[in-house]
Amino acid sequence: MSDNLQLWLLFIVVGLGTFFIRLSFIQFHGSAEALIARSKHILMLLPPAILAALCIPAIVFTRPLTAYQPDYFQWIAALIAILIARFSRSVFWPVTGGMICLWLLRYMSS
Amino acid sequence: MKDYRKQFWLGVRDLLPLMSGVLPFGLITGATGVSLGMDPAMVVGMTALFFAGSAQLAAYSLIQDNAPFIIIVATTMVINLRFAIYSASFAPILGPLPKRYRFSLAYILSDQVYGLCSMPMEMAKNRSERIWYLAGVALALYVTWMISVILGIVLGAGIPAHWSLEFTIPLAFLAMLVTTITSRLLFMVAMISGCCAIAFQLLPFNSGFIVAVVAGVSGGLLLPSWLKMKGRSHE
Numbered sequence: 321m322s323d324n325l326q327l328w329l330l331f332i333v334v335g336l337g338t339f340f341i342r343l344s345f346i347q348f349h350g351s352a353e354a355l356i357a358r359s360k361h362i363l364m365l366l367p368p369a370i371l372a373a374l375c376i377p378a379i380v381f382t383r384p385l386t387a388y389q390p391d392y393f394q395w396i397a398a399l400i401a402i403l404i405a406r407f408s409r410s411v412f413w414p415v416t417g418g419m420i421c422l423w424l425l426r427y428m429s430s
Numbered sequence: 431m432k433d434y435r436k437q438f439w440l441g442v443r444d445l446l447p448l449m450s451g452v453l454p455f456g457l458i459t460g461a462t463g464v465s466l467g468m469d470p471a472m473v474v475g476m477t478a479l480f481f482a483g484s485a486q487l488a489a490y491s492l493i494q495d496n497a498p499f500i501i502i503v504a505t506t507m508v509i510n511l512r513f514a515i516y517s518a519s520f521a522p523i524l525g526p527l528p529k530r531y532r533f534s535l536a537y538i539l540s541d542q543v544y545g546l547c548s549m550p551m552e553m554a555k556n557r558s559e560r561i562w563y564l565a566g567v568a569l570a571l572y573v574t575w576m577i578s579v580i581l582g583i584v585l586g587a588g589i590p591a592h593w594s595l596e597f598t599i600p601l602a603f604l605a606m607l608v609t610t611i612t613s614r615l616l617f618m619v620a621m622i623s624g625c626c627a628i629a630f631q632l633l634p635f636n637s638g639f640i641v642a643v644v645a646g647v648s649g650g651l652l653l654p655s656w657l658k659m660k661g662r663s664h665e
Contacts, residue, residue, distance in 0.1 A: 327472065327493070333503055334489065335479030338510045343536040345517035349525025356518040362647060363515045367610045368620040369646030370509050373639050374488055375603035376624035377631045388631070394597065401601050405608035412454045414605035415598050422597060 393429075397422040434562040437555075441546070441566025445574070448542050452571065453578045458598050459483050460582020462490055465595065470583045477579045481537065481572070484606070485509045487599045488639075505639050516544040523560050535561075538568040540575075619650040 345356060379398045381388040401418035408414065463473035463486075480486045485506040492502045516539045524535055546552070547564045555563070611617050623646025630638035 324472070326499070327468070328475070330489075330493075330499060330502060331476045331479045334485065334506045335481075337503065337507050338480060338482055338485065338513065339537055341507070341510050342513045342517055342539045343533065344514055345521040346524045346532060346536050349521040356521075360515070360518070362651065363511065365616070365619050365647045365650035366508075366511055366643070368607060368616045369623040369643045369650070370512075371484075371603050371607035371610060372620035372624035372646065373627035373642035374484070374509075375600040375607060377627045377638075378491070378597075378600035379604065380628060381631075397597070398601065398604055401604055402608055405605040411451050411602050411605045414608070415454065415458075415601045418601040418604075419595075419598060422594065 393422055393425040396425060434558060437559045437562035438566035441563040441568075442570040444546050445542065445567050445570040448546075448571075449574050452542070452574050453581075455483050455602060456575050456578025457582035457585065458595070458602065459486055460579040460584075461586025462487065462582075462596060462599065463579075464583050464586040466490055466494055473583055474576075474580065477576065480506075481540070481575070482506075482510055482513075483575070484603065487602070491599070501637060501640075508640060508643055512541075513539060516540075519544065519548055520564065523557050523564070527561070535565060535568060538572045540568065540571055542571050543568045615650060615654065618653055619646045622646045622649040 379394050380390060382391040382394065397418040400421045401414040404417040405414040459477065460473060463476065464470060468476075476486060476489075480489070488509055489502055489506055492505060497505075517536065520539065524532055527535070543564060546567050547560065552560060552563060607620060611620055623642045626642035626645040627638060630641045632638070633641065
């Protein structure tokens with residue numbers, strides 16, 4: 321199996337899965353009220369759990385091929401991004417501010 | 431009919447200010463895809479199939495790490511579980527629609543649609559007005575997203591590697607994390623999940639992510655009752 325073919329297969333499986341999650345309650349409207357009420361609490365807890373698991377390791381460590389090593393510049397850039405995110409609700413400004421901070425730190429230390 | 435058209439365009443208009451957040455996220459998504467060596471058609475196909483930016487960014491890093499097929503599917507499905515909330519919230523208005531409208535509107539549900547269409551002002555409208563408004567928001571977002579990813583693909587090829595543009599991905603997730611934490615409990619959930627993600631990042635097959643999410647959610651379910659019990663024992 322070629323690599324590209326495998327990737328396409330992956331995208332189609334994920335695409336279909338995502339579509340069925342989106343359709344789930346809409347499709348079973350009327351017969352799933354109890355399930356909705358019961359799962360709503362768990363679903364509310366998911367976003368912070370998912371986002372934290374996605375970003376925290378990638379911020380704390382750089383990902384070279386050999387070993388995981390802490391990157392303090394990334395920590396400072398992330399702190400700046402958190403500060404900005406508390407004031408602006410968009411994703412754009414925290415990312416921009418964090419990246420500028422990272423570039424400045426690397427430029428100054430080189 | 432004229433009135434419904436008005437609702438549709440009202441939805442499109444209300445989305446405009448949110449484009450400033452969608453556009454750069456789409457640019458990052460497109461640019462990162464080509465920087466991983468995928469050909470442009472593939473990135474566009476992936477974007478259309480997923481129509482979910484966070485899941486796509488997570489999939490990129492797993493593909494880069496050569497994670498097994500099933501782990502990539504499981505991880506993206508967990509990330510996309512939030513769409514079940516949106517599906518549940520719009521089930522009363524979208525559920526009774528004919529199949530083709532039901533399916534196509536379900537496909538383009540997104541975070542922004544949920545945000546705009548579940549405001550109190552929207553809830554006060556009648557059902558068909560709400561559907562048309564939702565269609566306006568959702569379609570406008572879909573078009574914005576696809577265009578910004580394609581722009582990202584076009585621009586991405588020219589960005590040098592030492593800019594470490596891949597660091598924008600965790601920063602974007604971090605910014606989203608900050609806005610989702612609205613209570614002390616959710617902060618605890620994020621802390622548990624983040625610490626577990628670090629502790630378990632060397633687990634085989636990149637399964638640490640799923641372990642961390644399960645730990646965070648379980649913590650969120652168990653902590654309130656534990657804390658209550660502790661409070662009672664003090665009485």
